Amino acid sequence: MNINQIARIASLVGEPARAAMLLELMDGRSLTANELAKAGRVSPQTASKHLAQMVEAGLMAVAQRGRHRYHRLSSGDVAKMLEGIMQIAGDKPPRRSVVPGPRDESMRMARMCYDHIAGRLGLAIAERLQADGAITFDGEAGLVTDRAEALLRPWGITLASAAPGGGRGRPYCRPCLDWSERRSHVAGRLGAMICAHCLDQGWLSRKAGARSLAITAVGVATLRDLLGLALWEWVTSEGQAPRTA
CATH class of the missing domain: 1.10.10.10 (Winged helix-like DNA-binding domain superfamily/Winged helix DNA-binding domain)
Structure with missing residues (x-):
């Protein structure tokens, strides 16, 4: 000592x-x-x-x-x-005095970050996958575990070596520091796969030329079940309900 x-x-x-x-x-x-x-x-x-x-x-x-x-x-x-x-x-943790990132609430809720999902929704997906043991983050690295295949099956996602936006040498899974939340969401080929699937299934929609993602009515119900009610409440904890399309 x-x-x-x-x-x-x-x-x-x-x-x-x-x-x-x-x-x-x-x-x-x-x-x-x-x-x-x-x-x-x-x-x-x-x-x-x-x-x-x-x-x-x-x-x-x-x-x-x-x-x-x-x-x-x-x-x-x-x-x-x-x-x-x-x-x-004897004090409670202080409230945030720093609120980084975009002022636009729709951008803070869900947006594109290159080819994967960022914002509170992206963070909720990362939290859920980590809590279920599908992925782990270790510093700059991300690992997809042997539990991921079964855990992502209810999402309708089948893991494969080739994913949207894939390229030689691109990590399969990596943490990406979120601009607004300042915690890590899922990037890499897995992040691109999840984003593409959510758009293909109509859970999310995107206007041409816009980064923000709208959560559709079917997306609200589906993602609530997939992410867990507690996490969904956390995503919308600032009083903003997901937008419906």
């Missing part, structure tokens, strides 16, 4: 701006330095210094996505530590 390291971690978490940034990531999202600066109510320059210290100490991890750098809690152990502090402090 290194007493100095314990004291250092405590001092990092104990500074109000840094604590606010850490708590903003408690729901599993990944946020940019500017977004976390808003959460901590500090300037971007000050936030960058705080974030560098927390990354160096192992409290946060950072990943490059194009021109953006996204920060997240480095592990479940960090989240458990923060939960323990919140319990001792």
